[in-house]
Amino acid sequence: MLMHLGSRQSEDASHLTDLHVSAKRPLIFGYSGNGHLQRTIDEAKMLAEMLDGHCYIEDEATITRLIEQAPGSPIIHIATHGQSRLDAPNFSYVLLADGQLNAIDAFSLDLKGCELITLSGCETGLSLSGGGDEQLGLGRAFLAAGAESLVMSLWSVEDHATNELMQYFYHRLLSGDTKVQALRAAQCSLLHSNSSMYTHPYFWAAFRLVGGTGTLHSWKTKEPLFRD
Secondary structure (H helix, E strand, O other), rough: OOHHHHHHHHHHHHHHHHHHOOOOOOEEOOOOOOOOHHHHHHHHHHHHHHHHHHHEEHHHHHHHHHHHHHHOOOEEEEOOOOOOOOOOOOOOOEEOOOEEEEEHHHOOOOOOHHHHHHHEOOOOOOOEOHHOOOOEEEEHHHHOOOOOOEEEOOOOHHHHHHHHHHHHHHHHOOOOOOOOHHHHHHHHHOOOOOOOOOOOOOHHOOOOEEEEOOOOHHHHHOOOOOOO
């Protein structure tokens, strides 16, 4: 009887721990690369307000902080410079304040429970097909680390257009769209806009969704969306 009660208490404690982890707020990073990509900072601040997320910009946007804060974060958005290395896919990277976060580094992240990672930078979604059609690059690394889905880019993207696209994308996610519906709606918004300068596919078609396509579970609760 006592053993059963102890086991039940242990299970309850584990369940409460899981609930606490899943209740973490989104994690948003913005790094301009010494001011060269100023719109990444605007993008990070805008999304932090939309999502009620923890926002780290410039010198605070570090690999160390990502490693510490990532476990249990339902959404991670990284707005920065990216670089694809098709000659050495595991060294493709996104740039943060304390260095390059490459695919090898990303493999070691704890992303279990993360429903969406957006790598908002240039060429973050390029990959090299290895043996057995395996895709080598940043995307594979983040998925292997536990992320459910990724939004990444296939070519160099324009800062202002990306900022606008991301605003549409997350607005649609907040409205209850699935991830694939939200990305398509955001891209169509730019395509059919009468006021935007970014109707050409170059400005919006670079981004693709990899992994799970469904809605975000974080938006399905009747409780406040995210809590500390």
